[in-house]
Amino acid sequence: MKTDQLGAQNDLVLELTNVSKEFMLGGMFKGSKHVAVDNASLSVKRNQVVGLVGESGSGKSTLGRIAIGLIKPTSGSVRVLGQDIFAMGKDELRLYRRKMQMIFQDSSNSLNPRMSLQELIEEPMRVQNLYSAGERRMRARALADEVQLAEGWLGRYAHEFSGGQRQRISIARGLALEPELIVADEPVSALDVSVQARVLNLLKDIQESRSLSMIFVSHDMAVVEFMSDQVAVLYNGKIMENGPAEDIFANPKSAYTRTLLDSSPSL
Numbered sequence: 001m002k003t004d005q006l007g008a009q010n011d012l013v014l015e016l017t018n019v020s021k022e023f024m025l026g027g028m029f030k031g032s033k034h035v036a037v038d039n040a041s042l043s044v045k046r047n048q049v050v051g052l053v054g055e056s057g058s059g060k061s062t063l064g065r066i067a068i069g070l071i072k073p074t075s076g077s078v079r080v081l082g083q084d085i086f087a088m089g090k091d092e093l094r095l096y097r098r099k100m101q102m103i104f105q106d107s108s109n110s111l112n113p114r115m116s117l118q119e120l121i122e123e124p125m126r127v128q129n130l131y132s133a134g135e136r137r138m139r140a141r142a143l144a145d146e147v148q149l150a151e152g153w154l155g156r157y158a159h160e161f162s163g164g165q166r167q168r169i170s171i172a173r174g175l176a177l178e179p180e181l182i183v184a185d186e187p188v189s190a191l192d193v194s195v196q197a198r199v200l201n202l203l204k205d206i207q208e209s210r211s212l213s214m215i216f217v218s219h220d221m222a223v224v225e226f227m228s229d230q231v232a233v234l235y236n237g238k239i240m241e242n243g244p245a246e247d248i249f250a251n252p253k254s255a256y257t258r259t260l261l262d263s264s265p266s267l
């Protein structure tokens, strides 16, 4: 099966069902467990952004990583385009992994300093052995244009770009394998406030023009409100509330969500 045929008729891109993750602790806590995600269920449709909010340590990143297969849950299932990704063989999983990309807060710090912008954007395609060299070059140019990095900069190296521009490079690299689902984990938190809005606008435009599904992880309620169609509120690994963004922000049902909103001065 070709990757572009994966679940072509499936409107549900991601379904997490009763997912839990326990970490075994080390050091002085050796032998005990910590429940980072507790029986969470969540789904993301095509062209939908689900915001994950909650305070530090509530399990947002762990759940985001489980969603794209980076962490195996202790129990529960993760279905991507209708298929349980932890029940499939290695080859099939490799195919599905391309469809799920993650953008981290510090993605831009891991850019290879010896590669030019052109090489950095081509790298994911080269590693996956996709396309001919000429096609990779053309695709990298189009991706640089999509994230609004000028053609004249393709020969520049990572250190020659600002923080916001480097995060654009990470976004272009995330798009290089034509994903269906993106988990963006605090993608603008490390950037200056003035730059955050521009990168968020870009991410929203790209999500809409490509009809991408997205899990958007942030501790910043204003940013989540801007990005999300649906919002899930996490507390101690549990989903306290999950619903359309406008309902969560206008009429929060749980006391914890109200506390989060009350402590968000930027809203």
Ligand SMILES: Nc1ncnc2c1ncn2[C@@H]1O[C@H](COP(=O)(O)OP(=O)(O)OP(=O)(O)O)[C@@H](O)[C@H]1O
Pocket: 023, 024, 025, 034, 035, 036, 054, 055, 056, 057, 058, 059, 060, 061, 062, 063, 219
């Ligand atoms: N590899 C690990 N081993 C042990 N405990 C872990 C591990 N990863 C995460 N945890 C714990 O699981 C809980 C959830 O962490 P997680 O990073 O998912 O939360 P978060 O909401 O994303 O927080 P933050 O915003 O600070 O990143 C925390 O208590 C964390 O210490």
